[in-house]
Amino acid sequence: MSVFTKPVPKPERQTPQKEWQDKAIAVACKIVLLDARCAKCNRPDSPSMALHPHHIVHRKYGNTCTLKENLIPLCVGCHAEAHSNENAFKAWIEKRSPGLYDRLWQLARAICMLDFEDVYEQLLIEYKEKLEEKAKRDGLH
Numbered sequence: 549m550s551v552f553t554k555p556v557p558k559p560e561r562q563t564p565q566k567e568w569q570d571k572a573i574a575v576a577c578k579i580v581l582l583d584a585r586c587a588k589c590n591r592p593d594s595p596s597m598a599l600h601p602h603h604i605v606h607r608k609y610g611n612t613c614t615l616k617e618n619l620i621p622l623c624v625g626c627h628a629e630a631h632s633n634e635n636a637f638k639a640w641i642e643k644r645s646p647g648l649y650d651r652l653w654q655l656a657r658a659i660c661m662l663d664f665e666d667v668y669e670q671l672l673i674e675y676k677e678k679l680e681e682k683a684k685r686d687g688l689h
Contacts, residue, residue, distance in 0.1 A: 569614070571664075573613055579616055579675050586599060588622055588640070600627045605618055611656050
């Protein structure tokens with residue numbers, strides 16, 4: 549007799565649109581983290597205190613999930629703090645960038661269909677340009 553009494557469900561396959569959305573989010577995150585420091589405590593990126601891209605308005609709201617303006621680089625500690633005390637984080641965002649949170653929420657609530665493949669391609673072009681600029685600044689190109 550098998551130890552499993554129920555069949556293991558097959559993983560759900562993502563739709564092509566969701567796959568492009570995930571790719572676009574990944575590139576937007578790379579752009580935001582390029583040459584970044586923690587927006588809250590100003591720590592630089594390091595192996596012991598890596599920076600994480602944090603969505604100001606949750607990424608489940610598709611209209612804002614790929615916007616660079618909706619991403620903020622945070623160190624591990626500040627990222628954990630942002631999730632543990634969302635009201636304090638929102639207040640900090642409002643003080644740092646007045647009106648940003650409300651503008652992002654308005655966009656998030658708007659009903660529109662984004663073509664995430666186009667968004668991904670545009671972000672990828674921008675990311676490559678920024679990498680070239682960084683390489684030139686760092687004397688690597």
